[in-house]
Amino acid sequence: GHGSALLYSLLHLTGYKLSLSELKKFRKLGSLTPGHPEYGLTPGVEVTTGPLGQGFANGVGMAIAQAHLASEFNTADFEIFNSWIYAIVTDGDLMEGITSEAASLAGHLQLGRIIYLYDNNHITIDGSTAISFTENQGQRFESYRWQVLYVDDAYDIQKINRAISSAKSDPRPSLIICETVIGKGLPTKQGTNKAHGEPPGIEELIGAKKNAGWPTDKDFYIPAGVLQHYRQAISNGDVWDREYRERLLKYKEKYPGKHKELRRRLLGKLPKDILSTLIPYEQDEKGISTRAASGNVINSIAKKLPELIGGSADLTPSTKTWMKDFVSFQKDTPEGRNIHFGIREHAMGAIVNGMAVYGGVIPFGATFLVFSDYMRTPLRLSAMSGYPSIWVFTHDGIGVGEDGRQEPVRPHEPLGLPLEVDLPVLVELLPVGRHAGVEDRVEPVAVVGALAAAYAVIVLLKELRGFAAAAFGLAITSVIVMALAYPAVSLWSKTNGFQPSGGFSLDGTRYLEESSPDETAAARWLASAPDGVLAEAVSPTGGSYSNYARISMLSGLPAVLGWTGHESQWRGGSLEMGTRQPDLERLYCSRDWQEAQEILDRYQIRYIVIGGLERSTYAPGSSSCPSGLQEAKFLTQLRQAFQQGSITIYEYIPESGE
Numbered sequence: 001g002h003g004s005a006l007l008y009s010l011l012h013l014t015g016y017k018l019s020l021s022e023l024k025k026f027r028k029l030g031s032l033t034p035g036h037p038e039y040g041l042t043p044g045v046e047v048t049t050g051p052l053g054q055g056f057a058n059g060v061g062m063a064i065a066q067a068h069l070a071s072e073f074n075t076a077d078f079e080i081f082n083s084w085i086y087a088i089v090t091d092g093d094l095m096e097g098i099t100s101e102a103a104s105l106a107g108h109l110q111l112g113r114i115i116y117l118y119d120n121n122h123i124t125i126d127g128s129t130a131i132s133f134t135e136n137q138g139q140r141f142e143s144y145r146w147q148v149l150y151v152d153d154a155y156d157i158q159k160i161n162r163a164i165s166s167a168k169s170d171p172r173p174s175l176i177i178c179e180t181v182i183g184k185g186l187p188t189k190q191g192t193n194k195a196h197g198e199p200p201g202i203e204e205l206i207g208a209k210k211n212a213g214w215p216t217d218k219d220f221y222i223p224a225g226v227l228q229h230y231r232q233a234i235s236n237g238d239v240w241d242r243e244y245r246e247r248l249l250k251y252k253e254k255y256p257g258k259h260k261e262l263r264r265r266l267l268g269k270l271p272k273d274i275l276s277t278l279i280p281y282e283q284d285e286k287g288i289s290t291r292a293a294s295g296n297v298i299n300s301i302a303k304k305l306p307e308l309i310g311g312s313a314d315l316t317p318s319t320k321t322w323m324k325d326f327v328s329f330q331k332d333t334p335e336g337r338n339i340h341f342g343i344r345e346h347a348m349g350a351i352v353n354g355m356a357v358y359g360g361v362i363p364f365g366a367t368f369l370v371f372s373d374y375m376r377t378p379l380r381l382s383a384m385s386g387y388p389s390i391w392v393f394t395h396d397g398i399g400v401g402e403d404g405r406q407e408p409v410r411p412h413e414p415l416g417l418p419l420e421v422d423l424p425v426l427v428e429l430l431p432v433g434r435h436a437g438v439e440d441r442v443e444p445v446a447v448v449g450a451l452a453a454a455y456a457v458i459v460l461l462k463e464l465r466g467f468a469a470a471a472f473g474l475a476i477t478s479v480i481v482m483a484l485a486y487p488a489v490s491l492w493s494k495t496n497g498f499q500p501s502g503g504f505s506l507d508g509t510r511y512l513e514e515s516s517p518d519e520t521a522a523a524r525w526l527a528s529a530p531d532g533v534l535a536e537a538v539s540p541t542g543g544s545y546s547n548y549a550r551i552s553m554l555s556g557l558p559a560v561l562g563w564t565g566h567e568s569q570w571r572g573g574s575l576e577m578g579t580r581q582p583d584l585e586r587l588y589c590s591r592d593w594q595e596a597q598e599i600l601d602r603y604q605i606r607y608i609v610i611g612g613l614e615r616s617t618y619a620p621g622s623s624s625c626p627s628g629l630q631e632a633k634f635l636t637q638l639r640q641a642f643q644q645g646s647i648t649i650y651e652y653i654p655e656s657g658e
Contacts, residue, residue: 002090003119008033008042013222013230016044020220039357039385047357048385051377053096056116057347059085060102061354061363063111063173064329064339068309069360071334073262078251080262084168087116091129094118094137098377101347106173107145110331114173115164119154121182127193138177147172154178185211265307265360277304291394295320298392302326302337309355310364310390311339313348319366319394345371349378349391356382356389366392 005026011018018032025031032042036050049055063085070081093099106114118137122129138148147170149163160178167174183195187207200208209216252259264271277300281293302308302323309329312319322338329336341348348365355363365375372379372393382389 002092003088004033004035004037006088007037007045010230011042011044013227014233015231018043020222024220039387047354048381051096051381052090052092053098053102054350054353054377054381055087056089056093056099057102057350057378058354058357059087059114059116060106060111060347061351061356062358063106063114064109064351065355065358065361065363066113067109067111067334068329068337072306073258075251075255075258078247078255080248080251083113085111085114088119089116090119091121091124091133095133098346098350101342101344102351103141103144103146103173105342105344105347105351107141108331109329110145110171111173112171115167116173116175117160118175118177119180120177121180121191123182123191123193123196125193125196138175141175145172147174149174149176151176151178154180155184185209187211261306262360271304274301274304277301291318291320294392294394295322299324305362306337307361308364309337309339309361310352310366310392311341312366312392313341313345313371314343315367315394316340318368319392321364321366321392341365345374346378349375349382349389352389352391353378353382353385353387356387362388362390364390364392366394369393369396 008018008023008026012020012023022032026033027035034041037045037048038050039045039048047055047058049058062083066081066083066085070079073080074082089099120137124132126132138150141148147167149166151159151163153159160176163176167176181191183190183192183200185208186195186200186204189195189200189204206216208214215221248259279293279296279300281288298308298321303325308323310321311328312321316322316338326338327333327336328338328340341351345367348367352363352365355361367375372391379391381387382391
């Protein structure tokens with residue numbers, strides 16, 4: 001976030017679709033240049049980096065994914081995965097605890113593809129770092145088993161280049177400590193905390209321009225030679241992209257099996273027979289703990305889903321998340337699929353997010369539900385940014401053992417707030433049934449809550465009226481507890497969409513049958529769609545099943561991109577499709593196939609599901625999309641992509657159920 005102006009400037013200069021007018025709207029509501037970059041909103045932004053330290057740990061996750069995929073797909077003659085993970089990090093990043101967690105794990109794993117440049121300007125909002133941050137950062141990272149390099153003048157580009165070259169030649173992750181001056185060139189604010197966040201003012205800007213030998217009468221000025229220099233990134237990228245694709249073709253010829261598997265993963269397809277691996281559980285008197293059932297399912301899926309990788313924050317035996325047929329991911333065994341995150345919940349969350357964004361893997365992180373409080377920020381970011389991260393939380397009841405104050409106040413609500421309120425767009429899947437259902441989870445809470453209220457009443461009566469009144473109050477409140485506890489449970493379960501007596505089938509149809517018959521046909525159809533993958537779902541005009549996000553998720557479909565023109569409901573509230581909306585609007589309203597293809601590739605959209613749209617809605621010349629999806633040239637190119645097999649189009653027609 002602290003480097004967002006630099007990032008946006010570079011994205012514009014190097015040819016991303018980020019106009020100069022958007023740079024002029026920096027930090028303004030509705031712009032593509034918010035104060036902290038947001039994944040999916042601004043082209044070229046790879047992760048959401050609002051809270052300090054998240055990007056640092058995301059990079060560690062990317063490096064883990066890179067190392068794992070390289071061990072699986074690289075060969076002696078083909079280096080398919082060889083990316084370096086770069087970041088610019090700040091004093092604030094290094095102060096946050098998550099950075100210590102992530103750096104410690106990265107050093108242990110010797111993730112040598114990480115190269116971080118530390119902007120050491122010695123200034124925070126409060127003033128000099130001397131007032132709060134006086135440790136030796138270099139020695140600290142050396143103790144983490146990182147290579148530490150120093151650049152005494154970060155404005156000397158050759159020194160930066162030499163440091164990066166040294167970083168690449170070392171097997172350890174590297175931190176390059178760069179001495180910089182905040183607000184360099186500002187006449188009175190350079191090197192002070194006043195340059196940290198407040199606008200410099202016209203006089204300071206003019207002074208800075210004079211110091212840099214820049215025209216003082218021009219704003220947002222980019223000399224033609226500068227723009228031409230930076231735009232070489234486009235032609236260079238085209239060359240490198242073409243070379244890489246040619247390498248992939250040769251790789252396909254020599255290693256067709258590996259290439260087919262790699263393509264499946266990068267397209268987001270699941271194995272065709274994946275549902276056959278899932279374990280059905282019938283209700284019985286003995287029952288099974290949900291964490292044990294979860295562990296069985298994880299192990300069953302893992303055999304057919306090689307991209308499944310993850311672990312827990314030092315609670316593997318308790319969360320039942322160890323994949324028995326596979327080794328752990330370590331420096332010498334990067335092919336391992338069990339990750340020991342250590343007691344680092346916060347870093348685990350951000351690392352999983354980084355792995356999810358990198359692609360090619362389906363990552364998960366596990367811990368006790370109460371410890372999700374330690375990873376609240378990456379949880380929120382995964383929900384708000386749409387990262388396909390998976391979280392496994394166990395021990396979510398109030399009577400789970402002898403650990404006392406570690407336990408949550410109420411099941412699945414460690415902050416007293418429902419997860420769907422505190423974590424928007426987080427898809428929450430809870431077990432429902434006789435032995436692992438709503439009654440078991442909520443009744444004890446309702447009863448304990450009522451008893452707590454009764455106790456308070458009794459104490460109050462004792463203080464005011466004596467023991468006789470307290471005894472009378474006990475009798476009355478006992479009746480109230482018995483009368484209200486079960487109805488409260490029933491009301492809670494119904495308003496949250498769960499039926500205590502019902503089951504939860506793997507494709508979600510039983511749940512939908514009990515809650516909304518109108519959605520059942522859609523869910524069944526989507527669940528049985530070829531390959532079982534949904535990339536984009538559109539609710540029909542008139543909204544016979546407006547809750548398409550829930551339909552698709554509960555149909556076992558892993559990715560959802562929502563259509564901008566239709567509002568959907570998620571547990572009674574509006575589901576914002578968030579940062580994907582502008583891109584989807586561009587996709588469907590674009591005359592430029594290259595632009596559309598870029599969007600399709602960015603979100604790995606290979607399946608388009610159109611549900612019951614009025615045929616005239618997006619016709620040429622209509623007010624809603626005058627030059628969009630129905631435009632002749634666009635349709636011709638979309639049809640070509642369909643014929644080539646890179647895009648598959650489905651249309652669900654509610655009237656016929658086909």
